Amino acid sequence: MKIFRLILLIIHLGILFLLLGTLLNAYVPPKAFPWFNLLSLGFPVLIIVYVVLTVFWIFSWKKRAFVFMFAGLAFINPVKRWVNYSSPKSGDSEIKVVSFNARAGFWGRRNIESYLRSQNADVIILQEDGAGLYEFEGYQKVKPSGIFAILTKHKIINEKIIQPQDKDLRIPGIIADIDINGKVYRFVDVYLNPFRFEKEMIKPGKDANTNEKKILDVVKKLIPTFKKHQDQVALIREEIESSPYPVILAGDFNSVPNSYEYYHLSDGLEDAFLTAGKGSATSFHDYKFPIRIDYIFSSKSVKAISYKVDRSVSISDHYPVTVKFSTDSK
Known part of the structure; x- marks a missing residue:
């Protein structure tokens, strides 16, 4: 013993x-x-x-x-950051934000459009938009850059692509400065490099040698992608720190909580799930393993009063994430 x-x-x-x-x-x-x-x-x-x-x-x-x-x-x-039970929040003026990786409409473009319309959000932040698939009556749209789109019912003051100088580094996000009820907010739509795993790559087999090779192959994909993320995070941080407006940052980080990406993208911002979330924050459901890779952060002057991972719909391999913010300055 x-x-x-x-x-x-x-x-x-x-x-x-x-x-x-x-x-x-x-x-x-x-x-x-x-x-x-x-x-x-x-x-x-x-x-x-x-x-x-x-x-x-x-x-x-x-x-x-x-x-x-x-x-x-x-x-x-x-x-x-994975499982949270916050107390109920209250606030007066609200901004409703939906962030969603739509996987380019692969699982049903009409279903995705119908769902997004039904949310009546102030701002819709999309990743894997499918080069501009989604446009709604009553919404303005930031000019899409490949996989990104920001749609809003409010006035867009400025828009920008976060453009890397390194040609081997993909665009990590886009920016929209939006006037909502007389106050301007900077919305940052983030989509860091994906790992491009196939399920078969991470599914254990019966043969030890095969499993060992799978592990090595996975690590070979992970390490270079982590390093690319570091450069992408640095570009995004520059836009956050230089912003003259309160920031709401959302998207698919392709990174879990407690990762380098999480710590550095959330620096100086509040994780809406920690502030107002309840239960599990798991947002990617294509694997059985619990994975949270979709986030919404905000400046401290913008308080989250509700947070929801909408598991009632399976219209992508990600669940939509919805946050309501209070803009009451009291």
Whole structure:
């Protein structure tokens, strides 16, 4: 029994250090050391195992349980980025924003159009728009750039493509400065480089050698994409920091919470899910593994009062994300 507990202790300590590694994504860029970012993908599994082992030590009446419980406090906010239970919020003036990766209408363009119309949102932020598929009566549209589109019922003051100088780096987003009820907000539509995984690539097989090759192939896709994300994030950060207006940033980051991308894109902004979300924030449903890669952030002067991942519709491999913001300055 002592040997068994020693093995569990070593495993528990190992998981603790791996979880601490995910926190370093706030400081260590992928180009310097991409492996911390890789750890963020396994955060849900790691934290579940960590909690189970902590409970085991509690029921075993071991003092080490208190050590692991205390260390676990460092992961309260990282956990809340996946699963959260915020108190009800109230506010007067509202801005309704819908962010949605439409997958170029692949799962039914008419269904997507019907859904978006029904939302009656002030601003609709789309990724994988399909080079301008969606246009609605009563809405103005930022001129699309390939996969991006921003539609609004309000006046567009300015629009811009976030254009990389590096020809090998794809456009990470577009910007629209929109006047809503006499106040201008900067909306940033983000779509970072996708990984382009096929389900077969991550589906475990019966042969160990085949599985090992699959893991290596996945890592070979992940690492270069993380490094491209670093450059794309830097471009987006420039637009956020130079904005003369409050910012609402939304889109498909192709990155999970606690990743380098999450920490640096959310810097100085509020995650609407942390402020007003309840339950799970999982937004990508093409895999059985829980994945949150769609986000809506805002300047602190714009408060989220409701947050919804709409799982009532399966019109893309992403669920739409809807946030209502209060613009009451009190």
